Amino acid sequence: MSAITLTVNGRSHTLDVDLTTPLLYVLSDDLELRGPKFGCGLAQCGACTVIAGGRAIRSCVTPVGTMDAADIITLEGLGTAEKPHPIQRAFIDEQATQCGFCLSGVILTAKALLDENPKATDEQMRQAMSTVLCRCFAHVRMLRAIKRYAREAGV
Amino acid sequence: MRKRPAAADPPTLTTDALAALNRSGLSRRDFVKGAGVLIVGFSVARASRILASGPAAAQNLGVSGDQLDSWIAIGDDGRVIAYTGKCELGQGLYTAQTQLIAEELAVPFDHVTLIQCDTALTPDQGTTSGSQSHPANFNTSNLAQAGATAREALLRLAAERLQVPVEQLTVENGVISVRTDPSRSVGYGALVGGKKFSLQLDSGAKRKHPSEWRVLGKAVPRSEIPALVAGRFEFVHNVRVPGMLHGRVVRPPVVGATLVSVDERSVGDLPGLVKVVVKNDFVGVVAEKPWQAIQATRKLACKWSSGLGLPSHGDFHEQLRHQTPTRDTLVVDSKDVDETLARAASVLSATYRYPYQMHGSVGSSCAVADVQGRKATIWSATQAVHPLRQTAAMILGVSPQEVRIIFKMGSGCYGINGADTVSYDAALLSQAVGRAVRVQLTRRDEMAWENYGYAYVIDQRVGVDTQGRILAWDHEAWYPTLGSRPRSGTPGNVVTGFLAGFKPAVFTPRMPAPDPRGAYRNRSNAAPSYVAGCVGGRCGGTGTVKSERVLTHNVRSPFFTGPLRSPSRLQNTFAHESVMDEVAAQVGADPVAFRLDHLSDPRLIEVLKAVAQKANWDTRPSPRQGIARSGVAAGRGIACVLYEGDNGYCALATQVEVDQDTGAVAVKRLVAGMDCGPISNPDGLRNQIEGGTLQGMSRALLEEVTWDEEKVTSVDWQTYASLPLGFEVPEMETILINRADVEAMGAGETTITLAAAAIGNAIFDATGARIREVPFTRERVKEALASRAAQSSGG
Numbered sequence: 001m002s003a004i005t006l007t008v009n010g011r012s013h014t015l016d017v018d019l020t021t022p023l024l025y026v027l028s029d030d031l032e033l034r035g036p037k038f039g040c041g042l043a044q045c046g047a048c049t050v051i052a053g054g055r056a057i058r059s060c061v062t063p064v065g066t067m068d069a070a071d072i073i074t075l076e077g078l079g080t081a082e083k084p085h086p087i088q089r090a091f092i093d094e095q096a097t098q099c100g101f102c103l104s105g106v107i108l109t110a111k112a113l114l115d116e117n118p119k120a121t122d123e124q125m126r127q128a129m130s131t132v133l134c135r136c137f138a139h140v141r142m143l144r145a146i147k148r149y150a151r152e153a154g155v
Numbered sequence: 156m157r158k159r160p161a162a163a164d165p166p167t168l169t170t171d172a173l174a175a176l177n178r179s180g181l182s183r184r185d186f187v188k189g190a191g192v193l194i195v196g197f198s199v200a201r202a203s204r205i206l207a208s209g210p211a212a213a214q215n216l217g218v219s220g221d222q223l224d225s226w227i228a229i230g231d232d233g234r235v236i237a238y239t240g241k242c243e244l245g246q247g248l249y250t251a252q253t254q255l256i257a258e259e260l261a262v263p264f265d266h267v268t269l270i271q272c273d274t275a276l277t278p279d280q281g282t283t284s285g286s287q288s289h290p291a292n293f294n295t296s297n298l299a300q301a302g303a304t305a306r307e308a309l310l311r312l313a314a315e316r317l318q319v320p321v322e323q324l325t326v327e328n329g330v331i332s333v334r335t336d337p338s339r340s341v342g343y344g345a346l347v348g349g350k351k352f353s354l355q356l357d358s359g360a361k362r363k364h365p366s367e368w369r370v371l372g373k374a375v376p377r378s379e380i381p382a383l384v385a386g387r388f389e390f391v392h393n394v395r396v397p398g399m400l401h402g403r404v405v406r407p408p409v410v411g412a413t414l415v416s417v418d419e420r421s422v423g424d425l426p427g428l429v430k431v432v433v434k435n436d437f438v439g440v441v442a443e444k445p446w447q448a449i450q451a452t453r454k455l456a457c458k459w460s461s462g463l464g465l466p467s468h469g470d471f472h473e474q475l476r477h478q479t480p481t482r483d484t485l486v487v488d489s490k491d492v493d494e495t496l497a498r499a500a501s502v503l504s505a506t507y508r509y510p511y512q513m514h515g516s517v518g519s520s521c522a523v524a525d526v527q528g529r530k531a532t533i534w535s536a537t538q539a540v541h542p543l544r545q546t547a548a549m550i551l552g553v554s555p556q557e558v559r560i561i562f563k564m565g566s567g568c569y570g571i572n573g574a575d576t577v578s579y580d581a582a583l584l585s586q587a588v589g590r591a592v593r594v595q596l597t598r599r600d601e602m603a604w605e606n607y608g609y610a611y612v613i614d615q616r617v618g619v620d621t622q623g624r625i626l627a628w629d630h631e632a633w634y635p636t637l638g639s640r641p642r643s644g645t646p647g648n649v650v651t652g653f654l655a656g657f658k659p660a661v662f663t664p665r666m667p668a669p670d671p672r673g674a675y676r677n678r679s680n681a682a683p684s685y686v687a688g689c690v691g692g693r694c695g696g697t698g699t700v701k702s703e704r705v706l707t708h709n710v711r712s713p714f715f716t717g718p719l720r721s722p723s724r725l726q727n728t729f730a731h732e733s734v735m736d737e738v739a740a741q742v743g744a745d746p747v748a749f750r751l752d753h754l755s756d757p758r759l760i761e762v763l764k765a766v767a768q769k770a771n772w773d774t775r776p777s778p779r780q781g782i783a784r785s786g787v788a789a790g791r792g793i794a795c796v797l798y799e800g801d802n803g804y805c806a807l808a809t810q811v812e813v814d815q816d817t818g819a820v821a822v823k824r825l826v827a828g829m830d831c832g833p834i835s836n837p838d839g840l841r842n843q844i845e846g847g848t849l850q851g852m853s854r855a856l857l858e859e860v861t862w863d864e865e866k867v868t869s870v871d872w873q874t875y876a877s878l879p880l881g882f883e884v885p886e887m888e889t890i891l892i893n894r895a896d897v898e899a900m901g902a903g904e905t906t907i908t909l910a911a912a913a914i915g916n917a918i919f920d921a922t923g924a925r926i927r928e929v930p931f932t933r934e935r936v937k938e939a940l941a942s943r944a945a946q947s948s949g950g
Contacts, residue, residue, distance in 0.1 A: 001426075018426075021446040029401070029445055034393045035386025039517050039566075040598040044872040047517055075386030088384040095376060095838055098846055099245030099567035100383030101390065101518040106880060129881035133872065135517045136245055136567040137849035138842065139884045 009077030019065030035075030046105020046132035056112035096145035098136035191231030193352040226301030233344030240280025242272040247839035258371035259302025272562030282539040286901020293899040303360035365895040374838035391563035396591040402584035405438040409865040411463030421456035435656040480664035486705035495627035495702040499618025507730035508928040509611040511860040518566030520573030524581035525591035536565025546646040571717040579651035608719025613730040623742030627702035635712030677800030679723035683731035685753040697756035732794035732912030766828040770808035778923040790921025794912040804830040807909040818933035830892035851910025853878040
């Protein structure tokens with residue numbers, strides 16, 4: 001066990017953890033955050049996605065020891081149910097989910113891409129989403145919500 | 156004396172549930188203890204007994220084992236709490252049921268608190284499955300009828316209070332007033348006052364007609380979505396109980412292996428390890444932290460026997476035909492099928508194959524259990540809280556009355572995923588350590604051991620006359636099963652129960668099949684839509700073909716199986732709607748027109764016509780003329796069905812492009828139509844249709860469970876494919892046919908039933924190649940294209 005300081009959603013946390021622990025477990029069990037979720041533990045589905053240093057990463061395969069000093073944003077770091085971030089607002093407006101378990105992967109992957117490239121093409125979006133899974137297949141609405149966000153907030 | 160932490164005051168509510176109840180200002184217990192309340196239940200006697208026995212009994216409501224039978228309670232502040240045994244699984248049912256109660260009681264949507272699926276609080280409504288929630292709760296029984304009962308009772312109370320006949324009253328926003336003089340009014344809260352009313356569900360109470368609806372029937376946004384998108388929603392995965400530990404399980408390495416020994420010393424030095432737990436072939440570990448538990452399961456030295464060996468994957472379907480013993484069922488048998496086929500102008504014979512597929516929830520299954528002595532509380536994403544209470548009690552060796560199951564939403568399940576089995580895992584581990592334990596399965600454990608959707612091999616023979624009309628239809632199917640949803644007495648229907656020493660439900664051979672008796676049932680759409688469905692002289696089918704035989708053979712499966720969205724209905728409909736297309740092509744008929752010619756049910760006819768029209772259906776026989784033998788070919792396909800023979804009319808048109816050089820299939824457009832009676836929430840219905848259709852597309856194009864000589868090899872998302880967000884999503888249109896004067900039907904499993912057939916039919920239209928096996932992989936498409944070439948050059 002070693003001490004590490006993590007900055008998550010703008011708050012600093014000093015924790016005593018095994019540095020090989022994947023970041024996901026620290027976020028969901030030590031910090032009790034609900035956004036990032038365990039889906040596969042293999043970086044294949046996206047449910048554990050967080051944004052670190054502006055990039056969407058898979059927290060299930062990222063050892064927490066590599067995250068010292070990184071600025072981590074989880075799904076709950078964007079906004080709240082009452083005051084959602086514009087991309088969250090777009091998902092509410094489009095009713096773009098069913099069970100919602102996959103939303104960290106869907107929303108944060110899209111946001112990271114659009115933050116970096118507000119004019120991302122459909123092909124670039126497809127590429128970014130090529131390993132993001134939603135097994136309820138709410139794809140039609142999710143892609144509509146992402147486009148809505150890009151249109152309304154990206155310009 | 157050591158103070159016992161709140162075990163007696165059961166760990167009944169999670170932080171969120173408590174917060175929700177606090178926000179509503181009421182709980183069921185408060186109602187019962189409180190000054191005034193109106194309760195609608197099944198029986199006056201039971202509700203009165205609960206009321207009469209006072210606060211002490213009310214306190215114990217959760218653990219006393221009382222069969223709970225109340226549906227609605229209205230407090231003397233006018234607030235409404237409704238109790239339902241049908242749960243939110245991501246399909247929007249929580250919102251729709253809240254709309255239903257708000258509508259029947261004429262109160263604003265946000266004045267209703269809905270309590271769902273908790274064995275201590277809600278009625279036993281079995282399983283939330285099979286598109287049965289609307290038929291159960293939205294017609295003239297159960298939740299809907301309780302709402303009507305309460306409204307009529309309140310109107311009678313108001314008539315007395317205001318001294319006017321009920322007919323002169325009107326009700327809005329929980330206030331009843333005199334139609335001609337709105338100043339004379341009284342609110343629900345005042346009517347309840349300090350008194351206690353206990354009403355029996357009145358089957359004569361009149362439901363509001365859909366033409367009067369103000370809340371129901373509207374696209375009310377789903378209650379959970381703001382919390383879901385903000386990462387605040389409490390899934391079962393997020394349940395945290397004070398002092399909770401983390402467990403993981405170790406499954407056998409191959410199918411049929413039994414445990415020989417466990418060397419606990421192999422993990423003796425691991426930090427945080429609390430206990431290694433073994434019960435028969437069940438092995439698990441409990442640790443302080445999840446990462447510690449994971450490392451312990453990786454390091455734990457277990458010795459297993461060799462497995463049973465598995466049948467070869469390559470010719471599995473052919474083996475099914477020869478497997479004994481079988482359990483045979485005749486769905487219909489007009490006793491003249493062989494003769495009719497013998498005199499038919501031509502007979503088309505074709506065999507269709509369907510693989511095992513998995514639920515593959517995106518989040519692996521999770522549960523939290525707190526077993527203290529003989530009492531247990533389990534937070535579970537099960538679709539069946541009351542049945543799970545019975546079987547979890549068996550697993551733990553305690554009385555069902557001592558077990559409380561609290562539903563918390565999990566990752567979308569689409570049938571029996573790992574939710575029940577992981578509930579047993581958590582229960583066993585918690586019992587072994589006497590503390591609350593959370594277990595989440597690994598991806599491999601979820602996928603390698605879940606209850607798969609059934610594989611099928613289906614032979615079809617369809618005979619036509621010289622005019623091209625179908626004379627006779629003969630259907631024979633084989634499908635393997637093992638286990639299923641755990642019911643009373645069968646926790647061994649899922650892997651953990653089996654490993655812990657319980658047997659799966661007994662397989663009872665039956666050969667030959669007895670003649671069909673009683674009322675016609677199409678038995679999971681085993682009977683095609685185009686047969687008359689006659690049993691004992693009465694016909695209940697949706698079609699016109701009178702010479703009909705439908706025979707099914709159930710055999711034993713090497714893997715656990717269970718309901719997967721549209722169980723058997725999808726497999727059967729793939730075969731029926733494909734062969735219908737083949738026959739239409741054989742007689743040179745347009746696929747839509749040919750279907751219409753053989754249907755008798757006006758609602759199925761209407762939805763099929765509506766979809767064809769919306770899709771700008773090009774009326775002509777398939778395949779299209781002038782197909783080039785290479786490059787990209789485009790075509791259209793159709794399919795329709797009355798789900799389960801009585802629960803949702805639907806049709807689906809597809810447009811596809813087939814790259815004939817690579818075998819890749821791209822679905823370009825989907826037009827889905829649905830008639831499920833009066834629509835509760837049109838946006839929720841569209842969401843179900845869109846998701847179901849695309850899920851059906853993923854299953855049709857990609858999904859198949861594979862295995863080697865001893866174990867399942869589909870264990871992650873690289874070995875079991877699913878269409879990601881990044882695929883080219885087709886244009887999708889939905890048509891909703893809203894009907895006021897019929898019963899509500901199901902919608903969750905309807906259009907998924909059609910996707911494989913409608914896509915396969917479009918591939919045929921585009922290329923002239925028929926694919927009779929799901930999934931339509933590139934290899935299979937290329938094979939079918941090659942055999943098309945061989946056929947045309949040979950003949």
